[in-house]
Amino acid sequence: MRRPTPSPAEESASRRIVGAFLVSAAGAVGFAVTYGLGGDTRWEGVCLAVAFAGLAVGLAVWARRLVPVGGYVEEHEGFTPPPAEQAMTAAEFAAPDSPTRRYGLLAALGFALTALGVAALFPLRSLLPWDRVRPPRALKDTPWGAGVRLVDGTGRPLRPDDVPAETMVAVFPEGDPDAGDAPAFAVRLDPERFSRPPAGGHLGGLVVWSMLCTHAGCPVRLYLKGTGRVLCPCHQSSFDLLAGARAVAGPAARPLPGLPIEVGPDGFLRATGDFTAPPGAGFWSRP
Amino acid sequence: MIMDRLARALDDRLRLSPVTRRALAKVFPDHWSFMLGELALYSFVALILTGVYLTFFFDASSADRVYQGSYAPLDGSTTSAAYASVVRLSWDVRAGLLIRQTHHWASLVFLAAIVLHLARIFFTGAFRKPRELNWLIGVTMLTLALANGFTGYSMPDDLLSGLGLRIITSVVESIPLVGTWLAALALGGEFPSDAMIPRMFVTHVLLVPAVLVALISLHLGILVRQKHTQFPGPGRTEHNVVGSRLWPSYTLRSLALFAWVLAVLFALGGLAQINPVWLYGPFEPAQSTSPAQPDWYVAWGDGALRLFPPWEFRIGGYLVPAPFFPGVVLGGLAFLALYLWPFAERLRTRDRRQHHLLDRPRDHPVRIGVGVAALTFFAVLVVAAGDDVLARLLGVPVYDLLYLFRILVLALPILTGAVAFLTARALRRGEAASLGDLTRADLRRAGRPSRRPSRRDDEPETPAPDRPGERIELWPEGEVWRWRYRDEARRLVLTANRVAVSEEEAVEAARLAYPGVDRVVVPGPPAPSPPGPVRAALRRWGRAAAAGSLLVAALVERRRDRRRQRDGDEGDPREKADAAPRGGEPR
Ligand code: HEM
Ligand code: FES
Numbered sequence: 059m060r061r062p063t064p065s066p067a068e069e070s071a072s073r074r075i076v077g078a079f080l081v082s083a084a085g086a087v088g089f090a091v092t093y094g095l096g097g098d099t100r101w102e103g104v105c106l107a108v109a110f111a112g113l114a115v116g117l118a119v120w121a122r123r124l125v126p127v128g129g130y131v132e133e134h135e136g137f138t139p140p141p142a143e144q145a146m147t148a149a150e151f152a153a154p155d156s157p158t159r160r161y162g163l164l165a166a167l168g169f170a171l172t173a174l175g176v177a178a179l180f181p182l183r184s185l186l187p188w189d190r191v192r193p194p195r196a197l198k199d200t201p202w203g204a205g206v207r208l209v210d211g212t213g214r215p216l217r218p219d220d221v222p223a224e225t226m227v228a229v230f231p232e233g234d235p236d237a238g239d240a241p242a243f244a245v246r247l248d249p250e251r252f253s254r255p256p257a258g259g260h261l262g263g264l265v266v267w268s269m270l271c272t273h274a275g276c277p278v279r280l281y282l283k284g285t286g287r288v289l290c291p292c293h294q295s296s297f298d299l300l301a302g303a304r305a306v307a308g309p310a311a312r313p314l315p316g317l318p319i320e321v322g323p324d325g326f327l328r329a330t331g332d333f334t335a336p337p338g339a340g341f342w343s344r345p
Numbered sequence: 346m347i348m349d350r351l352a353r354a355l356d357d358r359l360r361l362s363p364v365t366r367r368a369l370a371k372v373f374p375d376h377w378s379f380m381l382g383e384l385a386l387y388s389f390v391a392l393i394l395t396g397v398y399l400t401f402f403f404d405a406s407s408a409d410r411v412y413q414g415s416y417a418p419l420d421g422s423t424t425s426a427a428y429a430s431v432v433r434l435s436w437d438v439r440a441g442l443l444i445r446q447t448h449h450w451a452s453l454v455f456l457a458a459i460v461l462h463l464a465r466i467f468f469t470g471a472f473r474k475p476r477e478l479n480w481l482i483g484v485t486m487l488t489l490a491l492a493n494g495f496t497g498y499s500m501p502d503d504l505l506s507g508l509g510l511r512i513i514t515s516v517v518e519s520i521p522l523v524g525t526w527l528a529a530l531a532l533g534g535e536f537p538s539d540a541m542i543p544r545m546f547v548t549h550v551l552l553v554p555a556v557l558v559a560l561i562s563l564h565l566g567i568l569v570r571q572k573h574t575q576f577p578g579p580g581r582t583e584h585n586v587v588g589s590r591l592w593p594s595y596t597l598r599s600l601a602l603f604a605w606v607l608a609v610l611f612a613l614g615g616l617a618q619i620n621p622v623w624l625y626g627p628f629e630p631a632q633s634t635s636p637a638q639p640d641w642y643v644a645w646g647d648g649a650l651r652l653f654p655p656w657e658f659r660i661g662g663y664l665v666p667a668p669f670f671p672g673v674v675l676g677g678l679a680f681l682a683l684y685l686w687p688f689a690e691r692l693r694t695r696d697r698r699q700h701h702l703l704d705r706p707r708d709h710p711v712r713i714g715v716g717v718a719a720l721t722f723f724a725v726l727v728v729a730a731g732d733d734v735l736a737r738l739l740g741v742p743v744y745d746l747l748y749l750f751r752i753l754v755l756a757l758p759i760l761t762g763a764v765a766f767l768t769a770r771a772l773r774r775g776e777a778a779s780l781g782d783l784t785r786a787d788l789r790r791a792g793r794p795s796r797r798p799s800r801r802d803d804e805p806e807t808p809a810p811d812r813p814g815e816r817i818e819l820w821p822e823g824e825v826w827r828w829r830y831r832d833e834a835r836r837l838v839l840t841a842n843r844v845a846v847s848e849e850e851a852v853e854a855a856r857l858a859y860p861g862v863d864r865v866v867v868p869g870p871p872a873p874s875p876p877g878p879v880r881a882a883l884r885r886w887g888r889a890a891a892a893g894s895l896l897v898a899a900l901v902e903r904r905r906d907r908r909r910q911r912d913g914d915e916g917d918p919r920e921k922a923d924a925a926p927r928g929g930e931p932r
Binding site: 093096097099100101102103104106107108109110111113114115116117118120121125126127128129130131132133134135136137138182185186187193194196197211228230236237238239240241269273274275276277278279280290291292293294295305307308309310311312338339340341342343344 | 371375440442583585600602607615635647663664666699701732841857858
């Protein structure tokens with residue numbers, strides 16, 4: 059079939075479409091050139107956007123102007139099949155030799171498949187950690203323990219004098235500074251102002267607490283000077299260090315666990331045990 | 346020529362033409378809201394295209410790696426291989442940053458499109474029988490899309506993503522009894538484990554996308570089988586679909602939409618910086634940044650974590666920590682409600698009929714009330730996720746805002762839900778056609794308890810047709826037959842979407858589409874329909890006015906030309922289509 063001679067409207071639409079596709083091609087060339095010249099994210103993005111926008115405009119004008127829009131109807135058979143057909147299909151399954159009627163065999167098959175299915179669950183266990191520490195236990199234990207020295211972010215052991223007043227110093231267990239549950243911080247506070255003693259005790263106002271928020275585990279890194287409060291940046295829980303690091307605002311419910319410390323014979327700070335409670339967020343078997 | 350031969354050769358071997366003929370003629374309703382699903386589809390395609398490129402450069406490992414490259418502040422520093430490879434991808438791989446940012450933007454658009462698509466399905470009742478299955482698949486795809494967004498966001502191992510992952514891990518650990526085991530199963534150890542980046546990678550690039558592709562295929566397969574729904578309107582019944590054909594109209598329109606999606610995504614990816622991980626720095630267990638906001642589609646969870654009060658309790662000595670409720674219970678209930686909605690609604694309305702005509706949102710005040718309340722609730726949570734930023738901007742204490750949001754999150758949904766419910770009732774009971782026409786009397790009537798029984802079982806299956814002036818016209822055209830529907834009173838003509846090989850086939854199709862409407866065989870192609878409806882003319886005029894007064898004169902001239910031409914050239918199908926309504930606005 060031949061197309062009827064185009065009307066002026068069609069001709070102008072065709073011109074616009076060709077123009078749009080040419081713009082698109084120019085965008086593609088521009089992208090290639092930008093890339094070739096060393097690439098600039100902005101220009102690359104703009105060129106590709108122009109290339110695809112050209113395509114889009116061309117296709118949209120084509121769809122709107124040169125082909126019929128609307129005005130068609132398609133019938134809908136509906137989804138209730140003729141009863142006879144439904145009955146015939148059902149009869150296939152109800153035939154005497156139909157496997158679906160061999161209940162005994164089906165039960166045996168079901169048993170075999172269930173066994174296979176259960177067996178297939180076993181390898182999932184390999185996804186659990188290799189070391190055989192049970193997960194709840196792993197959450198309770200941290201690298202801290204009696205005699206573990208406190209080091210700063212660079213791995214240098216700390217003396218009590220290295221913690222100035224009103225400053226938060228991040229401390230880590232020597233030998234395992236990257237452990238996820240170990241980060242702690244040391245601060246020097248005025249013991250006179252304690253309304254409740256720190257859980258882990260203090261050395262003349264020097265106190266060490268777990269850095270992990272008891273809400274969902276973010277490091278509480280914002281120390282509000284003078285107030286004795288630390289703030290968690292994730293959901294704004296704040297803890298009052300003068301009152302045993304009690305949660306005073308926001309969604310956290312438990313105080314920060316403390317770390318008991320002493321000064322070792324070498325003059326460096328060291329822990330005398332693990333945190334007073336598992337650090338970070340709560341879990342079912344948390345004591 | 347070659348294409349022709351190839352098509353013929355394939356057809357001779359596979360007998361494709363009967364299927365193809367029907368497929369090409371498939372009718373899509375002309376309403377913008379039907380494009381939202383396609384928007385989701387095309388953003389997903391964009392995600393796959395850009396994602397595959399990223400896979401070539403991303404190194405999914407938490408092993409130490411020295412970054413050496415053109416981003417000076419990190420040059421020479423040791424970070425995880427994952428982080429180093431993302432910085433390299435952003436700074437040292439040509440077009441790498443463009444593709445990375447485009448991928449991220451595409452994920453935001455993808456999830457937005459799914460949510461909008463879901464809202465349109467919900468408010469129009471498209472989930473009703475027989476489409477419950479597609480609703481369930483859709484909700485599942487939403488959960489998978491959320492999961493994939495989150496793993497993707499967490500893989501670069503930068504500070505923000507590490508914080509997010511730590512929070513999610515804490516939420517999982519908060520589940521009674523099995524939480525710690527589940528978290529360890531997912532991460533392969535205590536956070537931050539060495540296994541977690543490779544595992545998220547496999548999940549993100551293989552597992553979830555494969556399931557999504559399978560579900561999308563199923564979703565679309567079911568859609569083709571069940572055909573589209575449509576808004577009620579002249580000539581539209583429960584037994585047909587009115588709109589434009591797949592070929593050529595929607596082929597072109599859909600490709601245009603695809604190109605638009607790519608254009609917008611690449612523009613965003615090139616011009617709008619997103620997730621500059623090199624500024625955040627690598628993840629370190631003792632570091633955090635402020636402010637820290639997640640991507641919008643998980644922000645509701647973040648907001649809920651912020652707003653939920655510090656309540657936790659013990660059961661027999663075991664702890665149920667606070668994040669359990671906003672993190673697990675809220676999300677679980679929300680998705681449970683989504684999954685169950687079609688069935689819950691059917692329980693209430695006792696409506697077991699098939700529905701191919703959509704509700705207008707107002708038709709169902711309870712549904713719109715619940716939907717608007719839920720949307721408001723989640724919107725407040727998303728805003729609450731930025732309470733620290735807002736507090737800084739407004740210069741108010743963050744805890745004041747926190748209390749305000751705690752009240753808003755409970756009060757606002759009730760308010761908006763009630764307003765939506767009453768407005769829908771007023772619109773449904775009164776005569777008003779749109780919001781602007783509502784009168785005080787309408788509103789007062791809306792407040793009264795409903796007198797209409799909510800079950801509509803006794804209403805007839807199809808509104809009695811029998812409109813005078815409505816008829817089906819059939820006519821032979823060489824070997825084949827065509828038919829069309831004509832409504833004189835409304836000056837509406839709808840052409841059958843495909844030719845029929847016999848008169849019986851044409852009659853059968855027409856009978857299915859318009860049961861009970863008289864059929865007449867006409868000798869030849871019927872006379873051209875009366876001049877186009879007012880709306881088409883209005884639209885043409887509106888455009889002309891915008892183009893300026895000079896152009897108006899030119900256009901009048903051209904219209905006159907056209908009419909002259911149409912009078913001379915009667916059988917042109919395009920002109921017929923022109924006379925039928927163009928848009929599919931519900932009436
Ligand atoms: C991966 C994401 C998704 C993609 C790619 C997708 C794609 C599509 C497309 C292209 C259509 C046809 C156009 C339309 O009716 O709007 C469609 C229809 C449909 N979708 Fe989705 N969709 C997605 C997610 C969802 C979600 C989240 C839901 C609901 C919770 C959903 C429920 C439905 C239903 C019930 C239909 C048939 C309704 C009708 O024909 O009007 N889909 N989908
Ligand atoms: S993690 Fe600290 S407030 Fe949520």
